[in-house]
Amino acid sequence: MLTLLLNPRALGRILTDDEVCVDVKSFKRKVRPGRRGRVSKFAPYVQEIRQLRDDGYTLRQICDWLATKRIKANVAALSVFLLRAARAGSTRKRKDRS
Secondary structure, X not given: OOEEEOOOOOOOOOOOHHHHEEEHHHHHHHXXXXXXXXXXXXXXXXXXXXXXXXXXXXXXXXXXXXXXXXXOOOHHHHHHHHHHHHHHOOOOOOOOOO
C-alpha cells in the first residue's frame, strides 16, 4: 500500500499521531487538489503575445494592448506566463549526461 506522510499542519489543523501516516486513497477523499490545470487569462492570446514579443514590444506595451481587450495584466504576471508557456512548449530534448 502506498502511504503519504503529511506535514502536521497540512490540513490547517494539528493531526493526531494516527492521522499523520495516511494512505493515498483516504488523503484524496479528504483533501482537494490545488490549482493545477487552471487556464491562464492570457492563454487565448498566446500567439499574439509571442508575435508582439518577437517584434520587439516590451512587456509593458503588451500589458497595454491586453488592457484594450479588457484584460488586467501586470508585467510580472505576463513574464511568468511567458516563461511557463515557453517551458511547456519546449520541444528540446535534454542531453543525456551518462
